[in-house]
Amino acid sequence: MARYEMIEAGIGSTAQADILFELGMMYATGRDCDVDVVAAHKWFNIAAIKGSNRAVLVRQELSASMSKGDIAKALREAREWMTTH
Numbered sequence: 001m002a003r004y005e006m007i008e009a010g011i012g013s014t015a016q017a018d019i020l021f022e023l024g025m026m027y028a029t030g031r032d033c034d035v036d037v038v039a040a041h042k043w044f045n046i047a048a049i050k051g052s053n054r055a056v057l058v059r060q061e062l063s064a065s066m067s068k069g070d071i072a073k074a075l076r077e078a079r080e081w082m083t084t085h
Contacts, residue, residue, distance in 0.1 A: 013050055013051060014051065016050050017047045017050035017051045017052035017055070018047075018052065020043050020044075020046050020047035020050060020052065020055070021043070021044065021047040021052045021054055021055045021058075023043040023047075024039075024040045024041070024042075024043035024044035024047060024055060024058065024059075025040075025058075026040075027039040027040035027043060028040035028044075028058070028062060037062060037065070037066055037070060037074075038066075038070050038073050038074045038077070039074075039077075040062060041059060041062055041063065041066065041070070041071065041074035041075075041078075042074045042075075042077045042078045042081065043055075044056075044058055044059035044062065045059055045074065045075065045078040046078050046081060046082065049078075049082065
């Protein structure tokens with residue numbers, strides 16, 4: 001649904017990647033929410049897929065402090081999100 005809404009609003013892929021990157025930053029820093037590194041990694045991963053080079057770098061830095069299990073969970077959630085959106 002989010003993809004549909006972004007396309008309908010005329011938001012291009014670069015802008016989509018920027019929005020998804022900001023979602024990752026929100027969860028990584030706890031801006032307006034609790035810090036959630038799994039959710040942050042998920043959104044950085046999706047932003048990277050959409051073309052955000054910044055997301056690639058930040059995701060790599062974040063991964064260094066995460067457990068393998070948390071990384072696997074984040075990747076699984078990103079795949080699920082991409083499949084349904």
